[in-house]
Amino acid sequence: MSPVFDCTTEAGRADAIPKAAAGVREGRLVVLPTDTLYGIGADAFSVDAVRALLSAKGRGTDMPPPVLVPDARTLDGLATDVPDYARALVAAFWPGPLTVVLRAQPSLAWDLGDTRGTVALRMPDDPVALELLREVGPMAVSSANRTGHPASRTVVESASQLGAAVEFYLDGGPVTGGLASTIVDCTRDEPVVLRVGALSEAEVMDVVERSRADALELTSPAPDEPEPGAGTEEPGAPEASTASEQRGTTDDD
Structure with a gap:
């Protein structure tokens, strides 16, 4: 029977994380809580461990697992050609239930399956998952269930x-999300x-x-400075309309 570690308390996590991290480094599998669902994880850079996860x-290599990361700064180490809108999504939703599919760095020594040169990345919003990821680095993690x-x-x-296919079970209590991440x-x-x-x-x-609207505003040229005296109202001229009258009103969400 694989051990189940109570990670609902700080003392429990302090006991569990080092043991689970050592197991992951040795190529073992671990079940861990995330903010969406429970996941089954392995060292992303261990070919044998990823195969054991699948x-x-x-399932086969035609369904490669996503990779969970401990920090948004890991993005550029694992992916290349990251578009600005992807960085905006990461800034808005990480840590959280967003998985972004990007071009994988070609120099990485891993084999997640038939990825066609891409990698699916996510930073979970769960203290147990993040603590484990900070110990071992990026992990291949898929939902903890049979396909x-x-x-x-x-x-x-x-x-x-x-x-028994999993060596360590980390119990963080029932997940509060219950929905998978958006990809x-x-x-x-x-x-x-x-x-x-x-x-x-x-x-x-x-x-x-x-x-994109913010980027466009930042790159728009500044209006020309008015000439001295320009814009001065002539005596008797009608008052200038207010800004809201000039552009109309909009309802922003």
């Missing part, structure tokens, strides 16, 4: 499906929502549009 779930079966919201549900393909000029999860497509596109 085998535990009952085709319900996703796990508790460590017991995870263990009932994955059993956005950021490998092209325009973002494409591949899966709607905890974030709606409207929430995603609102951030993209606002980031």
Whole structure:
């Protein structure tokens, strides 16, 4: 029987994280809580561990796992050609339920499966997951369930499906989210929502549009300085209209 560690307290995490981290470094699998669902994780840079993860779930290399990271600054170490709108999404929703698909750094010594040169990245908003990730670095993490079966919201549900295939179970209590992350393909000029999860497509596109509007405003040339005396009203001229009258009114969300 694989050990289950109570990570609902600081003392429990202090005992569990070093043991789980050592196991991950040795190529073992771990079930961990995230802000969305429970996940099954492995060292992203261990080919054998990633294969064991896929085998535990009952899937092949045609369904590569996402990679969880401990910090947004990890983005540029794992991905290349990151568009500005992807950085805006990360700034808005990390840590949180957003997975971004980007071009993977070609120099990385890993094999996540048939990724076609991409990597799906997410920073979870969960203290147990983040503490483990800070110890071991990027981890390949997929939902802690057998393919085709319900996703796990508790460590017991995870263990009932994955059993002894997992070396360590980290119990962070029932997850509060319950919805999978929203996945956005950021490998092209325009973002494409591949899966709607905890974030709606409207929430995603609102951030993209606002980031582009802000960028356009920053790059717009400043108006020419008026000549001395220019703009002075002639005696008897009508009062200038207010700014709201000139541009009309808008309702911003």
